[in-house]
Amino acid sequence: MIEFVLGESDLVDVRFAVSPLSELTLSLRVLKEPAKYPLHLSWLRRMGDVDTEVLLALSTGRGWTPDFLSPRPSTPLARFEDEFAAVSELPARTVRRDFRALFGEVPAVLTDRRRVLAALETYWHVALEPRWDRMRAVLEADIAHRGREMAQHGLGTMLSGISDRITFAPPVVGVRIVGADPRRVDAGGHGLTLVPSVFARRTAVPVDPGAPSLLIYAARGAGVVWETGRVRGPRALAGVLGQVRADLLAELAEPSSSTGIARRTGVTVSAVNQHLRALRDAGLLASQRHGRSVVYARTELGDALVSHSVERGSAAPSPSFART
Known part of the structure; x- marks a missing residue:
């Protein structure tokens, strides 16, 4: 169980955000194991020419990906260009740290940073950008629904409606992630960011125990996107x-x-x-x-x-x- 401990200021700072870079990152699971994602097969069949060697190497057999590719959004409606620019400017030691936390030994194909960045940018323009308006509409609609649930019925009801893997026993939000080591994370006045995803099947959290409190979850309506x-x-x-x-x-x-x-x-x-x-x-x-x-x-x-x-x-x- 992953536990996010929310202080008084955190409880009033539960926010939603849309992250195109997180969507790109989560979509890599579809590339790796398409049979698990039948709803997205029509999208996958229309895929253009991308560097699949790099893209497939960026996720583990469990579908986990490095934290720097799923940053905590700084604005409610982040732009891919801004998120990608921030990733491009990350110190090399941060990238290596996240790779090692995930893989242990960094795959050889991921040691060429320029190739990794080029593969991600091309993938965005080929596979996701042409459909982003439609995806964003689904994500924004989900946020509107969750916000209304929270306003009418409270934080606990809204969180339990996201997934049966999420519990809320104030001040702790618990998330059951299969295969993840249990940990307790103090939000530390930074609140909790909730990010809906078209590609998430259930829930996802950062690999790094010291990362800001972030919870990615499956958006409503993703099946018809x-x-x-x-x-x-x-x-x-x-x-x-x-x-x-x-x-x-x-x-x-x-x-x-x-x-x-x-x-x-x-x-x-x-x-x-x-x-x-x-x-x-x-x-x-x-x-x-x-x-x-x-x-x-x-x-x-x-x-x-x-x-x-x-x-x-x-x-x-x-x-x-x-x-x-």
Whole structure:
């Protein structure tokens, strides 16, 4: 069990952040053992030309990776360029320390720092950057959901909803990591950073016991991040709201940004925003700003309206996704 001990100041400094570099790092597990990640196989099949020798060497058989590739985000919505620049400027001794902590003896292919950095940068541009807007929308929607859970039900309920491997017995957050040595980490006034991930299957923490308190977890909605298409609203609901708004209400079974919805449904962003505001003003949706995005989610009234429309005999909102 990994235990994060939160002092009074830490308990009010539990924060969420999105880290593109952490997503890149966690995606290396998919490259190494694709059979364990069937949800991401369509993405993997579209992979361009990358330095797989280096990329595969960066993770262990357990899927663990060096800490410097999963830094604690300094801002809620970090940019890859900023995170990568910080990694590029790390002292060589820090990189060697993290490699040795993970591997013992550093693999020969990882001793050429310029090749490692080039492999990571190319991999980002080829494999992740073209899909990053969609990934970020899923991650931001997850954060909006967790924030609402914490505000309404408290920190303990929010943490337990992330994973059954997480416990909270104030002031200790416990995380069960298979194969990791037990340790107790004092947050020391630096708070706890929670980072959702499309590629995480469960939870992940830093390898270094002295690293800042950081917990990476599997984001809600990650299973549909590579899918395109639209969800059809129940016919009875469409008769009242119109098909477009019924579809949007059905689409929001999971929180999402207007940009993400527009991309999935093929409706323009401006039109989506107009319809979403109308649904929000009617009490069927709630909205929350997160960084540059506004994330929408169905209210209890919206959930009830969709469910009741299905129960009245219309077709259930079923996905008509076309995998890309």
